[in-house]
Each structure stands twice: as C-alpha cells, then as structure tokens.
Amino acid sequence: MQGRLIYLMGPSGSGKDSLLQAARAPLEAHGCRFARRVITRSAESVGEDALGVTPDEFERLQGEGAFALSWRANGLAYGIPREIDDWLSAGQDVLINGSRGHLEVARQRYPDLLAILLQVDEAVLRQRLLARGRETPEQIEQRLARSRSFAVVGGASAATVAQEHICVLDNSGPLQQTVNCLLHLLDETRRCA
Numbered sequence: 174m175q176g177r178l179i180y181l182m183g184p185s186g187s188g189k190d191s192l193l194q195a196a197r198a199p200l201e202a203h204g205c206r207f208a209r210r211v212i213t214r215s216a217e218s219v220g221e222d223a224l225g226v227t228p229d230e231f232e233r234l235q236g237e238g239a240f241a242l243s244w245r246a247n248g249l250a251y252g253i254p255r256e257i258d259d260w261l262s263a264g265q266d267v268l269i270n271g272s273r274g275h276l277e278v279a280r281q282r283y284p285d286l287l288a289i290l291l292q293v294d295e296a297v298l299r300q301r302l303l304a305r306g307r308e309t310p311e312q313i314e315q316r317l318a319r320s321r322s323f324a325v326v327g328g329a330s331a332a333t334v335a336q337e338h339i340c341v342l343d344n345s346g347p348l349q350q351t352v353n354c355l356l357h358l359l360d361e362t363r364r365c366a
C-alpha cells in the first residue's frame with residue numbers, strides 16, 4: 174500500500190519547522206519519513222535543516238528531475254527531493270514542509286495528500302518572526318503581506334477549509350500542545366482513510 178504524503182503549510186513564522194522538529198521522534202518511531210528541503214538560502218541561515226544551494230545548482234537539479242515538488246516564493250526556490258516517491262511507494266508516510274501557494278499543484282501530483290494548515294494570529298506571527306531574526310523587518314512585512322493575500326487558505330474560514338479539505342492546526346499555544354494535536358490528527362485521519 175502507498176504511503177501518505179502529509180503536506181504541512183502555513184505562514185512564515187507559524188511554527189512549521191519547530192513542529193517538524195518536535196514531532197520528528199514520535200513520528201519516526203511510527204515509520205514516518207521527513208524530507209530535507211533544498212533551498213536557495215545560505216546554509217548558515219537560521220532555521221531548518223535544509224540543503225542550501227545556489228540558484229544555478231537549483232536549476233541544474235531541477236533540470237535533472239531531482240525534485241518531486243518545487244516552487245518559488247519569498248525570492249527563494251524550494252525543492253522536495255524525488256526520493257519521497259520511493260518512500261511513498263514503499264508504504265511509508267512522508268511529512269513535508271510545503272507551500273500554500275503550491276498546494277493545488279501538489280494535489281495534482283499527490284491526490285491523496287493530507288493538507289495541514291498551521292495557524293497563528295498575525296500579531297503573534299510578527300513577534301515570532303522578529304524574535305527569530307532570520308529575515309529583515311522589510312522581508313518580514315513582505316511575508317505577512319503574502320499571508321494576507323492567501324484568500325483561500327491563508328484566511329482559512331471554516332467553510333473554505335472544509336471545501337478545500339484542509340485540516341487546521343492552531344499553534345498559538347505551547348508547541349507541545351500542537352505536537353499532541355498533530356499526532357492525534359494523523360491518528361484520526363489514518364483511521365478514516
């Protein structure tokens with residue numbers, strides 16, 4: 174049986190990377206795999222354990238078909254390595270850090286993916302992004318503006334979310350609470366699948 178692609182998305186600063194790190198051990202214990210993203214962001218930059226490449230290297234990798242999914246946002250290019258297809262074919266679940274803007278395309282390739290939207294109030298988001306200190310204040314405002322522009326999934330009204338088959342996770346509280354909710358959600362949706 175094919176594994177399930179779990180597509181975690183949400184605005185910059187909503188806590189995707191923190192959640193992936195905190196949930197990694199319990200999920201790996203259940204055989205779930207985690208994809209390491211390839212990003213045209215310098216390797217020393219704060220944040221996730223991504224492979225930093227130059228724009229030229231990214232182009233070359235993309236040309237070679239190295240990515241199962243790839244997109245551009247925030248002035249960067251992001252790639253999800255093709256090996257996730259081997260994991261899925263082997264029946265393993267795979268959790269990826271996705272993009273709201275790329276969800277529709279991702280769904281065309283993986284119709285059964287489980288889309289999870291991580292949400293936090295904008296004021297908290299701004300605070301967390303400033304505290305993280307990876308982007309300049311201008312870049313942070315651009316990311317917040319990008320978030321507001323997501324009428325479909327960024328605003329996340331209950332009706333829209335239901336229609337788009339998106340599960341919403343709130344990360345305004347303690348991270349461990351969000352980890353517990355994610356584990357519960359994965360368990361529940363597995364039983365319904």
Ligand SMILES: Nc1ncnc2c1ncn2[C@@H]1O[C@H](COP(=O)(O)OP(=O)(O)O)[C@@H](O)[C@H]1O
Nearest residue numbers: 185186187188189190191301305344346347348
């Ligand atoms: N539940 C939480 N409570 C407090 N701070 C959090 C929580 N989740 C994440 N953070 C902090 O918010 C900042 C942004 O989180 P991060 O995981 O980098 O978000 P993303 O990957 O979505 O951009 C980080 O500094 C992180 O430590």
Ligand SMILES: O=P(O)(O)OC[C@H]1O[C@H](OP(=O)(O)OP(=O)(O)O)[C@H](O)[C@@H]1O
Nearest residue numbers: 183185186190246251271272273274275
């Ligand atoms: O279409 P969107 O949902 O806006 O997503 C676009 C990209 O922005 C985020 O990455 P970013 O470089 O901001 O890293 P972060 O999420 O770790 O902040 C997200 O992980 C996506 O790769």
